[in-house]
Amino acid sequence: MTALRRILAVLRKEIWQLRRDRLTFGMVVMIPLIQLLLFGFAINTNLRHIPAVLVDHSQSGLSRALVQMVEATQVVTFTERTVDVDEAERLIAGAKVRAAFIIPEDLYQRAVTSPATGFATPPSTDDVTARPVAQWIVDGSDTVVAGAIRSLRAMPLAELFRKPANRSVPTFEVAFYYNPEQRTVVNIVPGLVGIILTMTMIMFTSAAIVRETERGNTEMLITTPIRPIELMVGKIIPYMVIGFIQVGIILGLGKLVFNVPMQGTLADLFVVTLLFILASLSLGLVISTVAKSQLQAMQMTVFFLLPSILLSGFMFPYEGMPVAAQRIADVLPATHFMVAIRGVVLRDAGLAELSGHLWFLAGFAILGLIVAALRFRKRLD
Amino acid sequence: MSGLAVEASGLTRAFGEKRAVDALDLAVPAGTIFGFLGPNGCGKTTTMRLLTGLLRPSAGAARVLGHALPAEAEALKREIGYMTQTFSLYRDLTVAENLRFTADIHGMNAARRRRRIDDVLARFDLEDLTRQMAGSMSGGQRQRLALAAAVLHEPGLLFLDEPTSAVDPETRRDFWETLFDLSAAGVTIIVSTHFMDEAERCQQIAILDQGRKRADGAPDALMAGLPAQVVQVEGGDLRAAKRAMQGRPSVISVAQIGTRLRVLVDRSENDPVALVREAVTAGAEAHVVRPNLEDVFVVATRHAPGEDAAA
Numbered sequence: 001m002t003a004l005r006r007i008l009a010v011l012r013k014e015i016w017q018l019r020r021d022r023l024t025f026g027m028v029v030m031i032p033l034i035q036l037l038l039f040g041f042a043i044n045t046n047l048r049h050i051p052a053v054l055v056d057h058s059q060s061g062l063s064r065a066l067v068q069m070v071e072a073t074q075v076v077t078f079t080e081r082t083v084d085v086d087e088a089e090r091l092i093a094g095a096k097v098r099a100a101f102i103i104p105e106d107l108y109q110r111a112v113t114s115p116a117t118g119f120a121t122p123p124s125t126d127d128v129t130a131r132p133v134a135q136w137i138v139d140g141s142d143t144v145v146a147g148a149i150r151s152l153r154a155m156p157l158a159e160l161f162r163k164p165a166n167r168s169v170p171t172f173e174v175a176f177y178y179n180p181e182q183r184t185v186v187n188i189v190p191g192l193v194g195i196i197l198t199m200t201m202i203m204f205t206s207a208a209i210v211r212e213t214e215r216g217n218t219e220m221l222i223t224t225p226i227r228p229i230e231l232m233v234g235k236i237i238p239y240m241v242i243g244f245i246q247v248g249i250i251l252g253l254g255k256l257v258f259n260v261p262m263q264g265t266l267a268d269l270f271v272v273t274l275l276f277i278l279a280s281l282s283l284g285l286v287i288s289t290v291a292k293s294q295l296q297a298m299q300m301t302v303f304f305l306l307p308s309i310l311l312s313g314f315m316f317p318y319e320g321m322p323v324a325a326q327r328i329a330d331v332l333p334a335t336h337f338m339v340a341i342r343g344v345v346l347r348d349a350g351l352a353e354l355s356g357h358l359w360f361l362a363g364f365a366i367l368g369l370i371v372a373a374l375r376f377r378k379r380l381d
Numbered sequence: 382m383s384g385l386a387v388e389a390s391g392l393t394r395a396f397g398e399k400r401a402v403d404a405l406d407l408a409v410p411a412g413t414i415f416g417f418l419g420p421n422g423c424g425k426t427t428t429m430r431l432l433t434g435l436l437r438p439s440a441g442a443a444r445v446l447g448h449a450l451p452a453e454a455e456a457l458k459r460e461i462g463y464m465t466q467t468f469s470l471y472r473d474l475t476v477a478e479n480l481r482f483t484a485d486i487h488g489m490n491a492a493r494r495r496r497r498i499d500d501v502l503a504r505f506d507l508e509d510l511t512r513q514m515a516g517s518m519s520g521g522q523r524q525r526l527a528l529a530a531a532v533l534h535e536p537g538l539l540f541l542d543e544p545t546s547a548v549d550p551e552t553r554r555d556f557w558e559t560l561f562d563l564s565a566a567g568v569t570i571i572v573s574t575h576f577m578d579e580a581e582r583c584q585q586i587a588i589l590d591q592g593r594k595r596a597d598g599a600p601d602a603l604m605a606g607l608p609a610q611v612v613q614v615e616g617g618d619l620r621a622a623k624r625a626m627q628g629r630p631s632v633i634s635v636a637q638i639g640t641r642l643r644v645l646v647d648r649s650e651n652d653p654v655a656l657v658r659e660a661v662t663a664g665a666e667a668h669v670v671r672p673n674l675e676d677v678f679v680v681a682t683r684h685a686p687g688e689d690a691a692a
Contacts, residue, residue, distance in 0.1 A: 002488030219465045
């Protein structure tokens with residue numbers, strides 16, 4: 001039982017030190033709190049009210065009605081008005097607006113022949129008599145902005161002539177499961193658990209061993225009978241608890257502030273987050289045995305953090321990435337956790353359905369712990 | 382292991398091209414206070430780290446408390462105490478917490494832990510400091526804490542790497558009193574130092590220079606067996622006298638100490654005082670005095686540059 005006693009000794013020591021390190025202790029709570037509120041409110045992939053410039057060469061009642069209809073979609077807001085197309089282009093180049101809406105002089109002739117107004121039977125696309133009623137010039141460099149405006153391309157214009165809206169039957173019925181209102185925050189909050197845990201867990205432990213070396217404690221530790229694995233386990237446990245506190249803050253506030261549902265059971269949530277916390281902590285320990293200084297440890301943490309944010313499926317869907325990027329994402333614990341936590345929180349997925357991801361996380365954690373223990377030599381050479 | 386606590390033969394450790402410890406032979410009798418004397422960078426710390434199993438030798442072998450190194454380093458670590466040169470306990474823990482941690486790491490049960498912690502707190506005069514953070518203590522207090530932690534698990538062999546380099550002379554004297562207490566209780570103590578007065582307190586010393594052992598033995602025996610005579614000069618123009626004597630074949634070294642010159646003359650010289658008198662100016666007194674450990678050190682390390690060039 002001396003092994004257990006030594007693990008407890010390290011554990012107790014970490015808690016003593018952590019308790020005195022007020023800033024770190026504060027960050028445990030503040031990082032998830034601030035970041036959740038920040039990202040929860042800030043990140044929104046449903047673009048609304050894109051600033052645009054209106055170039056109305058028609059200057060008619062019809063053009064004013066058209067502008068009102070376009071603004072009613074809430075996709076754009078006309079913040080500038082001009083009659084000069086060159087001026088409009090300059091505004092786009094200067095990032096004052098992201099798009100220009102150009103209404104030609106012959107709006108009326110175009111509108112009556114347009115299939116969008118529903119006067120005639122829809123002509124075939126090569127029918128030269130039908131032309132678009134107006135033009136959008138878009139800053140296409142941001143594909144999200146471009147996509148939002150592209151959605152206006154086939155906008156029905158029946159209301160323009162006070163005709164009832166076309167109540168045509170859609171080709172496909174689309175049912176949005178798990179997030180029927182299509183709120184971005186529903187997907188962001190569980191994902192944020194993964195990002196914040198990646199950041200804090202790896203950062204805490206990556207500094208753990210190297211800090212002892214920097215402060216000269218390692219030379220004392222390695223002349224005692226402690227085994228490397230005991231040191232590693234003792235160092236991990238306090239941070240595990242911290243990880244769970246952070247998960248509680250994020251999901252609790254997510255429910256309170258953003259009304260993010262919690263579909264799965266707490267037991268499933270516990271298993272999924274436990275495995276991810278362990279995987280992140282053991283990765284941090286491996287970093288800590290490689291790094292020569294705390295600065296190096298921090299750099300290596302960022303090395304893992306950025307791909308975890310960008311490739312894990314937190315920001316962009318995994319399915320949309322090229323195969324090579326998917327293979328890189330596959331070795332990141334965050335990727336597997338994103339699927340698993342969103343599964344549990346949003347879709348009430350059971351552990352069986354997520355088993356592949358969970359086995360990966362468990363394997364990663366055990367491998368990391370072994371590598372860290374093997375790399376931590378009780379020698380100075 | 383009644384005879385020798387430490388045996389080493391040809392112990393060598395190289396860092397790249399540099400040999401920090403070079404072909405070191407050692408025999409430390411159990412129960413003695415054994416000192417490594419040498420300047421900074423002479424290989425004292427490396428020797429300590431080799432003998433505690435923290436470093437593996439590049440060549441040679443060592444046996445410490447009967448354990449062959451480096452193979453049995455882990456078994457050895459349970460039986461030794463090591464006080465590192467720089468304070469290596471946790472500065473952000475209190476005295477009590479540091480001792481508790483050390484006790485637990487050595488796997489002590491609750492009863493033994495309490496008994497031992499109470500014992501070292503009393504012995505090292507730390508009872509009033511238990512709630513004090515180690516980082517906010519004075520050098521002498523920190524040194525006592527470090528020694529308390531090193532002897533907490535009652536090791537039979539204690540390594541102290543320059544234990545008194547950061548404390549005042551009075552603290553140093555008190556510290557040595559506790560070392561003699563430990564020694565009287567049967568603990569073998571290996572201590573490194575660059576202070577001559579500290580080395581003189583050891584029962585055995587080894588003089589290290591550039592990784593090599595230049596001399597070893599009891600301090601008294603080393604002083605008695607010095608292959609040189611010491612002439613002390615007082616009065617007159619000491620700087621001129623020093624310049625006049627330096628470079629003479631039989632003069633080993635000339636050093637000014639306060640208002641005196643200390644001249645080491647080779648033992649082959651029949652009348653060293655006459656030799657010195659030739660060089661000094663009028664009004665100077667010269668006479669032979671007893672050698673001290675510093676003289677031993679100077680003589681023992683004087684060949685170093687020449688040997689280095691030959692190697």
